[in-house]
Amino acid sequence: MEQRVDVAIIGAGSAGLYTMGQVKRKTDNFVLIDGGELGTTCARVGCMPSKALIQVAEDFHRRTLFKRQGIEGGERLAINGADVLEHVQDLRDIFVDKVLSSTTDHMGDEFIAAHARFLEPDLLQVADLQIRAKRIVIATGSRPLFPDAWKAFGERILTTDEIFELEELPASLAVIGLGVIGLELGQALSRLGVEVTGIDQLENIGQLDDPEVNSAAIRLLGKEMPLWLGHPAAIEEAGDGRLRVTAGEQSVVVERVLVCIGRRPNLDTLDLDKAGIALNSEGLPDYNPNTMQIGNKPVFIAGDVTSERQLLHEAADEGRIAGINAVADSVVAFRRKTPLSITFSDPQIVMLGKRLSELDPDSTLVGSVDFGMLGRALIMGRNKGVLRVYADKATGRLLGACMVAPHAEHLGHLLNWCVEQNLTIQQMVRMPYYHPVIEEALQPVLRDMVHQSGLGSEQYPPDLELL
Amino acid sequence: MEQRVDVAIIGAGSAGLYTMGQVKRKTDNFVLIDGGELGTTCARVGCMPSKALIQVAEDFHRRTLFKRQGIEGGERLAINGADVLEHVQDLRDIFVDKVLSSTTDHMGDEFIAAHARFLEPDLLQVADLQIRAKRIVIATGSRPLFPDAWKAFGERILTTDEIFELEELPASLAVIGLGVIGLELGQALSRLGVEVTGIDQLENIGQLDDPEVNSAAIRLLGKEMPLWLGHPAAIEEAGDGRLRVTAGEQSVVVERVLVCIGRRPNLDTLDLDKAGIALNSEGLPDYNPNTMQIGNKPVFIAGDVTSERQLLHEAADEGRIAGINAVADSVVAFRRKTPLSITFSDPQIVMLGKRLSELDPDSTLVGSVDFGMLGRALIMGRNKGVLRVYADKATGRLLGACMVAPHAEHLGHLLNWCVEQNLTIQQMVRMPYYHPVIEEALQPVLRDMVHQSGLGSEQYPPDLELL
Numbered sequence: 043m044e045q046r047v048d049v050a051i052i053g054a055g056s057a058g059l060y061t062m063g064q065v066k067r068k069t070d071n072f073v074l075i076d077g078g079e080l081g082t083t084c085a086r087v088g089c090m091p092s093k094a095l096i097q098v099a100e101d102f103h104r105r106t107l108f109k110r111q112g113i114e115g116g117e118r119l120a121i122n123g124a125d126v127l128e129h130v131q132d133l134r135d136i137f138v139d140k141v142l143s144s145t146t147d148h149m150g151d152e153f154i155a156a157h158a159r160f161l162e163p164d165l166l167q168v169a170d171l172q173i174r175a176k177r178i179v180i181a182t183g184s185r186p187l188f189p190d191a192w193k194a195f196g197e198r199i200l201t202t203d204e205i206f207e208l209e210e211l212p213a214s215l216a217v218i219g220l221g222v223i224g225l226e227l228g229q230a231l232s233r234l235g236v237e238v239t240g241i242d243q244l245e246n247i248g249q250l251d252d253p254e255v256n257s258a259a260i261r262l263l264g265k266e267m268p269l270w271l272g273h274p275a276a277i278e279e280a281g282d283g284r285l286r287v288t289a290g291e292q293s294v295v296v297e298r299v300l301v302c303i304g305r306r307p308n309l310d311t312l313d314l315d316k317a318g319i320a321l322n323s324e325g326l327p328d329y330n331p332n333t334m335q336i337g338n339k340p341v342f343i344a345g346d347v348t349s350e351r352q353l354l355h356e357a358a359d360e361g362r363i364a365g366i367n368a369v370a371d372s373v374v375a376f377r378r379k380t381p382l383s384i385t386f387s388d389p390q391i392v393m394l395g396k397r398l399s400e401l402d403p404d405s406t407l408v409g410s411v412d413f414g415m416l417g418r419a420l421i422m423g424r425n426k427g428v429l430r431v432y433a434d435k436a437t438g439r440l441l442g443a444c445m446v447a448p449h450a451e452h453l454g455h456l457l458n459w460c461v462e463q464n465l466t467i468q469q470m471v472r473m474p475y476y477h478p479v480i481e482e483a484l485q486p487v488l489r490d491m492v493h494q495s496g497l498g499s500e501q502y503p504p505d506l507e508l509l
Numbered sequence: 510m511e512q513r514v515d516v517a518i519i520g521a522g523s524a525g526l527y528t529m530g531q532v533k534r535k536t537d538n539f540v541l542i543d544g545g546e547l548g549t550t551c552a553r554v555g556c557m558p559s560k561a562l563i564q565v566a567e568d569f570h571r572r573t574l575f576k577r578q579g580i581e582g583g584e585r586l587a588i589n590g591a592d593v594l595e596h597v598q599d600l601r602d603i604f605v606d607k608v609l610s611s612t613t614d615h616m617g618d619e620f621i622a623a624h625a626r627f628l629e630p631d632l633l634q635v636a637d638l639q640i641r642a643k644r645i646v647i648a649t650g651s652r653p654l655f656p657d658a659w660k661a662f663g664e665r666i667l668t669t670d671e672i673f674e675l676e677e678l679p680a681s682l683a684v685i686g687l688g689v690i691g692l693e694l695g696q697a698l699s700r701l702g703v704e705v706t707g708i709d710q711l712e713n714i715g716q717l718d719d720p721e722v723n724s725a726a727i728r729l730l731g732k733e734m735p736l737w738l739g740h741p742a743a744i745e746e747a748g749d750g751r752l753r754v755t756a757g758e759q760s761v762v763v764e765r766v767l768v769c770i771g772r773r774p775n776l777d778t779l780d781l782d783k784a785g786i787a788l789n790s791e792g793l794p795d796y797n798p799n800t801m802q803i804g805n806k807p808v809f810i811a812g813d814v815t816s817e818r819q820l821l822h823e824a825a826d827e828g829r830i831a832g833i834n835a836v837a838d839s840v841v842a843f844r845r846k847t848p849l850s851i852t853f854s855d856p857q858i859v860m861l862g863k864r865l866s867e868l869d870p871d872s873t874l875v876g877s878v879d880f881g882m883l884g885r886a887l888i889m890g891r892n893k894g895v896l897r898v899y900a901d902k903a904t905g906r907l908l909g910a911c912m913v914a915p916h917a918e919h920l921g922h923l924l925n926w927c928v929e930q931n932l933t934i935q936q937m938v939r940m941p942y943y944h945p946v947i948e949e950a951l952q953p954v955l956r957d958m959v960h961q962s963g964l965g966s967e968q969y970p971p972d973l974e975l976l
Contacts, residue, residue: 089945093888098578101571111565112592118582125579332976354944362970375976379941421560452919455948459940473926474846477821478556481922509799509842
């Protein structure tokens with residue numbers, strides 16, 4: 043039997059659900075197909091449970107300041123691992139329920155709980171159904187990368203798919219891969235009392251390409267847990283059910299290993315070749331990020347499966363763009379937003395706009411500030427970090443920034459909106475900076491940069507504007 | 510003996526020091542005069558010690574979440590009041606030393622530790638010196654208002670001048686006046702175990718004029734300490750050295766009273782009449798806020814003594830404008846910044862741009878969001894508050910905002926910069942909003958407002974922009 047629909051959306055994660063939101067505005071004749079676990083990567087195994095774990099870890103970590111602050115009894119605080127994990131799971135369940143109850147819970151036949159694969163560019167096999175769709179949206183997400191060789195170690199090797207299911211915290215753990223997720227979870231678990239060793243084959247952590255921020259991040263995060271950089275990790279049995287993890291000259295015996303070496307797009311069972319979709323050298327289909335269309339096929343792609351911008355707010359944009367175009371008479375192109383990336387470590391790592399490695403050193407002005415003497419940060423016991431600001435030397439236009447800094451998520455938003463608006467450092471230095479706040483850190487950097495660039499008035503302070 | 514100088518600056522607080530910074534760029538022939546305690550209101554008795562106290566109180570208050578989070582022993586945490594106060598004093602001393610060591614500590618005869626009063630528009634009496642100045646800058650600051658009748662109660666009545674000098678926390682305290690300072694200190698002391706009663710003769714707290722934010726603030730802050738509103742406070746002896754504070758039908762017996770009913774400009778001993786400076790109905794000299802000049806006299810004014818914008822960043826601008834003009838051939842006008850006000854309570858109260866009461870309801874669009882279901886706020890255990898956004902109905906231009914909200918200081922900066930740039934809600938809704946962050950709260954409000962206003966596209970989501 044062949045069912046004919048206007049749109050088939052493969053994947054009921056964030057991107058697929060945002061796609062559906064736009065599709066429903068134009069047609070009721072669509073299907074949403076997902077044979078996997080529902081609830082979105084973000085709510086189920088990503089942003090939300092990780093933030094919940096980080097929040098507990100950070101609250102517990104504050105006790106290290108208690109004595110100095112006049113709060114007694116901090117040394118007697120203790121973590122009940124099972125309770126922490128239950129709390130994280132409770133919050134996660136709230137977020138997952140919120141997603142489900144506003145989407146698939148109330149869907150009828152237009153939701154199909156099965157996997158899809160292409161038979162033709164506009165024909166899908168979904169269980170025993172064949173679905174012919176005018177347009178198809180691929181929003182199948184991604185899954186943690188996991189070397190086959192390590193499968194033999196069974197449940198002792200974790201990814202983000204498993205870690206939030208634990209009922210007890212392990213006594214010891216190696217984190218392999220110190221990108222965003224590895225740093226976030228590694229630091230949080232370390233603060234909760236797990237003996238964590240962080241390992242990465244690269245010399246940089248958190249995807250940092252600014253060497254000053256990278257070395258500050260390694261120094262600051264390395265205070266709480268050993269970071270072994272520059273060597274790949276190998277795992278072997280260590281007896282007693284434990285594992286020996288070796289990297290270069292160093293090795294550690296641990297109960298568990300958390301593998302955070304990246305995510306793999308869920309493309310492999312789609313039979314994309316039947317849709318006439320070729321894969322590029324990275325194993326991905328080429329697509330237009332402004333329309334989300336694959337070539338000029340009636341097929342669109344959105345969300346983590348693209349392997350780019352694996353973030354909820356980007357998946358939301360991509361899903362909506364794909365959804366709009368899946369029901370449009372002709373495909374429409376949308377502007378994409380200034381990239382922003384946040385690692386919710388402490389201090390946080392934020393990158394936005396252009397990366398330093400993308401910029402021409404000759405035409406780029408770089409400003410820098412350390413948080414050591416920033417009043418509010420000092421009061422918070424968080425006066426650690428560095429912020430680097432990149433601007434165009436000739437015009438002063440803000441190009442990007444990179445930081446490991448207290449409350450960097452907020453500084454990141456402020457700066458990202460400035461890049462988005464093409465603001466110059468001359469304009470930004472004139473904005474209001476309250477006192478005492480973290481945002482104040484920006485003003486002296488910008489003042490110095492304006493001075494260095496010769497773009498400001500010599501006569502008056504750069505942050506005052508003539509009426 | 511008469512000394513002749515180019516500029517005399519009366520007051521070595523923040524405004525006076527910023528004035529001096531500009532004056533020094535043009536002349537060495539100036540004097541800085543201050544007969545009071547040095548170190549600035551901000552560092553000594555204002556922003557900095559209050560934030561230090563608030564930080565300890567907030568860290569201690571987090572223990573109320575510990576059980577739910579899986580952290581054990583929170584109920585055994587205790588405050589050592591003397592240690593808390595010592596910590597606050599230590600931090601304060603760091604900030605005061607930082608000010609002094611970069612300013613008056615290294616000054617020679619150009620700093621005069623005495624009070625000044627006018628003899629003529631350009632002549633000052635300073636101890637036994639007469640100083641004739643081409644230009645004079647009044648930056649004498651302000652002091653806490655304190656009804657004469659309450660002086661009889663002696664040391665039991667505190668203001669911000671005394672509270673950071675305490676060596677022990679009182680067992681009980683009434684805060685009279687629930688503006689910014691009363692709320693901040695009242696809540697912090699309450700969280701540190703002091704039995705605090707908050708009293709204000711007005712029905713609004715924190716200077717809030719938006720009734721929805723005011724009622725949310727009263728509800729949220731009132732959970733931690735009783736707030737008695739709408740009646741003036743009276744104080745009388747209650748025996749045992751304690752005081753009875755009565756407001757309307759209610760009364761409480763306390764050890765101490767903290768009076769936060771406003772600040773009074775230090776103008777009264779300057780003999781302004783000798784300078785030919787008239788005072789307006791509020792007892793203040795009229796001045797031009799863009800030049801800081803008083804009338805067309807050779808006299809400028811800057812900082813808290815103006816009784817407006819009593820904030821360090823505004824004092825810095827005012828001091829620099831006054832300083833520039835005190836050494837300029839002709840007076841230059843500078844643009845002033847969009848007002849921003851932050852009460853560092855928890856949740857924080859922030860107002861920026863236009864107040865609701867300044868806006869015409871017919872031409873103003875008001876958007877509103879509650880923080881109850883905001884994911885990140887929920888994870889933080891801070892999902893309480895309301896944000897109201899004001900925009901021009903016809904154009905969508907952002908006019909202002911008012912909120913009691915978690916991390917409102919950061920939301921406040923973001924929004925304030927938008928007002929400063931004349932952004933519209935149509936532009937703002939298209940900015941990047943990461944997930945999960947507090948900034949996300951903004952996007953649905955803006956989306957609704959754009960929809961209500963009819964200013965956005967009907968065809969596409971307002972937060973996507975055609976390329």
